[in-house]
Amino acid sequence: MIPAALPRPARRVLPRTLARVFLRSLFLQAAWNPRGMQNLGFADAIAPALDDLYPDRAARAEASARHLEFFNCHPYLAAAILGGAVRLEERVASGEASPQSVSSFKSTLGPPFAALGDGFFWLALRPTAALAAAATEPFLGLGCVLVFIVLYNLVHLMARVWLFAAGYVRAEGVVDAVAHAHLSSGTPFLKACGAALAGAIAARGVVDAGVPGRPFQALLVASGIVLAWAALPRLGATRSVYIALFLGALIGAHFF
């Protein structure tokens, strides 16, 4: 059961300001640094909301300084925390909560949301969307680029907007909303699709090399894929690429 929206605090940010906060959240990692990680991006993104909530310059500076503390999350899932932080700042400005509650909210949700976002977006959706595009290239040509952009960003942008809105409406309750979003349960399905598409792309390489009437070349490419797959963890991509270039050049020059 997803909890209902929280009661509205006395002081609130304008809808236009919320839109500005969201737009600035797209630059969350502009000044990513090892010490504060996304702290500058977060403080910059929430600044328009603080301008609305704290007319007094000293109070605004104090609130702004609070958001320069360490912050790290997945850049997309951070939208939920940013939305929630805006709602909590409304409560702080209305005297309904302590400033410490905002810090606790950010530091508690950052790591688990980061793990969730990394697993779904970086390790499942992005590779699968890219493999879908690569697999459709023989049929769509340059249109395959659109397959990647549309597949990925349809999910990504909708998720980002929804997370920000859910964070703002529910604050701490955003945890339940995210838990019901099936991000973690969708990951294995996407990975299975990605694996199948990777197999299809490998098959395309084998078929292209072997047809018409070149079974030796097909076998060579198939063996190359299996060998590279086995050697990659030890050799790494750079060495594997140079070894492939060298061996390919030797075979092409008929040294073997």
Add this chain to the structure above:
Amino acid sequence: MLPLPAGGAPHLLLLAAIAALIGGLSAVERKGALQLMLARPLVLAPVLGWALGDAQGGLTLGIPLELLFLGGVNLGGSLPDNESLLAGTMTAMVVPAGMAAGTGVDAPLAAIGLALLFPLALFGRRLERASERRNAQLMEEALARAAQGDPAAARVNLKGLLLPFGAAAGICALGVLASPLLALARVRCGGPALSSLETAWYAVWAVAAACAVRAIRDPRAPALAAICAATVVAITLAVRGMW
């Protein structure tokens, strides 16, 4: 005489400016802004190729590069190889070279380009570390301003985009300016060298396919990929009446 694009040196300079702009924007989009995946090789190479005059040539480079770097992820403080810098510079160098040589982006040209430029992916990672050090200075600046009561201290955030933009723009422009040398090498390649380079490019494709399977970090992935690959090969052979 070095082979140049149709419009000569002014055309080459124009292409360098275009590559600098698109390469710089891609470096910013990759991590600091938006992250719509427009900086991935699959998108960047054809888009830059289109801007330089050969979108299909860009796609020829973009797909294997995408597969090679499919598993690279930026988790916490760890940095993957910089696939965007490599894709941008390689497209900036190979596409104008193909136009100047009159061959377009073919397998031999792509193989030479990749052999020459692959270390840029590693260099890009070092560049990103340098950018992070610069960002740490920006953070110190913001903290100092906040301590003095400046509510707009975090506005320095966007300054973090300048270094990646400038560095990538410069490197991509150099790629275009060096393209006549690559075109010369391509023009001078004879029969055996062409066959050798062509096979080398297909060998890279094999590594790229293996990287794609590895990128799916799931214990079932190799088996699923093998079953799917065998099915696709069997269906293709059956459809073509060879089995």
